[in-house]
Amino acid sequence: xxxAALDGNEFPxxxxxxxxxxxxxxxxxxxxxxxxxxxxxxxxxxxGTDWWGEVKGIFWLILVVLGFHSFIAKPFYIPSESxxxxxxxxxxxxxxxxxxxxxxxxxxxPNPVAxxxxxxxxxxxxSWSVSLPFIHxxxxxxxxxxxxxxxxxxxxxxxxxxxxxxxxxGDKLAVRGGIVFLNGVAVKRGPLHDTLIPVDTNSPCxxxxxxxxxxxxxxxxxxxxxxxxxxxxxxxxxxxxxxLESDSQGDNFAEVTIPAxxxxxxxxxxxxxxxxxxxxxxLGLGGPVPYENLGGRAEFITFSLDGDATFSPxxxxxxxxxxxxxxxxxxxxxx
Numbered sequence: 001x002x003x004a005a006l007d008g009n010e011f012p013x014x015x016x017x018x019x020x021x022x023x024x025x026x027x028x029x030x031x032x033x034x035x036x037x038x039x040x041x042x043x044x045x046x047x048g049t050d051w052w053g054e055v056k057g058i059f060w061l062i063l064v065v066l067g068f069h070s071f072i073a074k075p076f077y078i079p080s081e082s083x084x085x086x087x088x089x090x091x092x093x094x095x096x097x098x099x100x101x102x103x104x105x106x107x108x109x110p111n112p113v114a115x116x117x118x119x120x121x122x123x124x125x126x127s128w129s130v131s132l133p134f135i136h137x138x139x140x141x142x143x144x145x146x147x148x149x150x151x152x153x154x155x156x157x158x159x160x161x162x163x164x165x166x167x168x169x170g171d172k173l174a175v176r177g178g179i180v181f182l183n184g185v186a187v188k189r190g191p192l193h194d195t196l197i198p199v200d201t202n203s204p205c206x207x208x209x210x211x212x213x214x215x216x217x218x219x220x221x222x223x224x225x226x227x228x229x230x231x232x233x234x235x236x237x238x239x240x241x242x243x244l245e246s247d248s249q250g251d252n253f254a255e256v257t258i259p260a261x262x263x264x265x266x267x268x269x270x271x272x273x274x275x276x277x278x279x280x281x282x283l284g285l286g287g288p289v290p291y292e293n294l295g296g297r298a299e300f301i302t303f304s305l306d307g308d309a310t311f312s313p314x315x316x317x318x319x320x321x322x323x324x325x326x327x328x329x330x331x332x333x334x335x
Contacts, residue, residue, distance in 0.1 A: 069108040071097055076151060076162070076298065081209070082267035082274070083149070083162055085195045085228060085240050090202035090305040091324060093162075095151050099297035101141035104132040105153045106295065131158050138292060143168060144263060147237030147331045151295040152265060154285050160295060163275050164239070167264030167288065174255035175277065178243050178270060181255070182234060190230035195240065196223040201307030209272060210244065237331040244271040253277045262288035301327040 068074075078091040087093075097106055109130040117123040131153070144150055148165045167173040172183050180187040198221065199205045205214045205224030213224050232238040245251070248271040258264050265285060267273025278284025301324050309319035 084269040095296040097296045101138035103138045103292040104135040149298040163265035175253035178251040188232040195228040236334045239331045250277045258288045298329045
């Protein structure tokens, strides 16, 4: 309406000489019959929502989030028990992307098709993101420190695993009777002791995986008692490992020399971890892994859930494992 008035088509002005000021009335300035007077709110409604502006705002927000995930840090959820006793199903971590520089696995690129199948169709998807093709090298790259807990994408897959760095380029590594040998020297193991892990929905301590390990304490709490060794690497970093069986498939691994720019990764739950000791066809890492496949370093646990949370917010607090929040994932240093 304002545009029309400015064009002179809606309210033609009368010549001043023909319209004495005394004769001017409200009728002279009123809008035509049937036309409601304009108000500020109606003007705002006529202007409408700036949908293009809204789309641009959402686009930049998504871009900032993806950029942060790709180059700074991202959350990670523990889906398996391969890193027991240090990491449990339900733990949420922070993984820094810049710790070893950036490679082809660093960018987070959403896959809309996978997201739709996972969220709407409830289909199992390996990943909700698109992976770039393999590219040699890392931008500002560096090798991890022996003992680091890292995120790794097995060659030729889209999955993320979490493992510990045991061997570095040039090392000769073997496993004999469950003991790791680096350059011909056995990695030091402390005396056998037990670790008690509370049983819950995310840590069920199943009889199949841990036969005879479940027990009830005098106070009624159910625990999973697991045989544990403290392992100390040559650089003095130490951590807990679980060794359930005296002669499992992964307890013996023929010596290999780790190639340049590769690392040898193992899970702390030695008899329940598919890692560099196992072929890709066995869902392992297929031997030493190119360091380009490292997605980042695990830093600390933000929070942990026992698996009983539902969509009701009232269940979230009771599902928290309060003793795990803030736990550092950097291995301790031996005295």
